[in-house]
Amino acid sequence: MKFLIVLAFVAAASAAPLSADQAALVSNAWNSVKHQEVEILAAVFAAHPDIQARFPAFVGKDLASIKGSAAFALHATRIVSFVSEVLALAGNPAAQPAVKTLVNQLGQNHKNRGISKEQFNEFRSSLTDFLASHATWGDNVAAAWNQALDNVYAIIFSNLDGHPVA
Ligand code: HEM
Numbered sequence: 572m573k574f575l576i577v578l579a580f581v582a583a584a585s586a587a588p589l590s591a592d593q594a595a596l597v598s599n600a601w602n603s604v605k606h607q608e609v610e611i612l613a614a615v616f617a618a619h620p621d622i623q624a625r626f627p628a629f630v631g632k633d634l635a636s637i638k639g640s641a642a643f644a645l646h647a648t649r650i651v652s653f654v655s656e657v658l659a660l661a662g663n664p665a666a667q668p669a670v671k672t673l674v675n676q677l678g679q680n681h682k683n684r685g686i687s688k689e690q691f692n693e694f695r696s697s698l699t700d701f702l703a704s705h706a707t708w709g710d711n712v713a714a715a716w717n718q719a720l721d722n723v724y725a726i727i728f729s730n731l732d733g734h735p736v737a
Contacts, residue, residue: 586721586722586725587718587722588661588662588664588667588722589661589662589715589718589719589722590662591662591663592662592715593661593662593714593715593718593719594658594661594662594663594715594719595662596711596712596715596716597658597661597712597715597716597719598658598659598661599706599707599712600702600706600707600708600712600716601654601655601658601702601706603705603706603707604701604702604705604706605651605654605655607705608644608647608648608650608651609638609643609644609647610701611647611650611651611698611701612643612646612647612650612651613634613638613643613647614697614700614701615693615694615697615698615701616629616634617634618693618696618697618700619690619693619694619697621690621693622690622693622694625684625685625686625690626646628642628646629642629643629646653673653677654698656673657670657673657674657723658719660673661719670723670726671726671736674723674726674727674736675726675730675735675736677727677730678726678727678728678729678730678731678735679730679735681727681730681731682730682731682733686731687731688728688731691724691727691728691731695720695724699716699717699720702716
């Protein structure tokens with residue numbers, strides 16, 4: 572029981588809205604890489620072929636052969652645009668209901684596709700590696716980025732568990 576209470580506390584403590592300063596740090600880092608959509612998705616697929624295998628258009632195909640295709644650019648742009656949209660709303664308390672709505676939808680769409688928490692965590696680690704190696708990075712940026720992802724992932728994981736966030 573004590574263990575559960577501690578767990579609940581940790582979960583609650585990990586979801587803290589970003590301050591305006593943290594949001595600016597995250598947005599600056601993201602803005603410096605977001606034009607590299609294709610490279611971002613290629614890095615995710617290269618590190619985690621099980622993620623590539625979930626995309627009907629790309630399953631079983633050689634990454635080098637799909638990377639230059641219009642379909643690949645389209646998917647990469649969708650994913651990167653989603654992150655941009657959510658980050659544009661971070662740090663603004665009035666926008667938090669909109670963030671919840673957007674991320675609940677994403678969580679529900681991906682639950683319907685059978686995507687697991689493990690795969691979301693794989694995706695997160697590749698995205699973070701990409702940012703850390705292509706943006707101006709430091710402990711303060713890393714902390715703000717991780718807080719942003721903790722917040723988004725708390726909503727996604729609630730949906731994967733069958734509980735959209737109210
Ligand atoms: C934070 C992480 C992620 C973001 C922001 C993201 C974003 C998106 C977006 C915006 C779309 C298109 C709109 C939609 O149908 O929802 C999409 C589709 C999709 N995502 Fe994700 N995604 C993420 C993680 C993942 C992971 C981890 C997987 C697989 C392991 C995955 C698999 C898919 C698939 C299979 C589609 C459908 C592609 C198609 O239309 O053929 N996503 N994702």
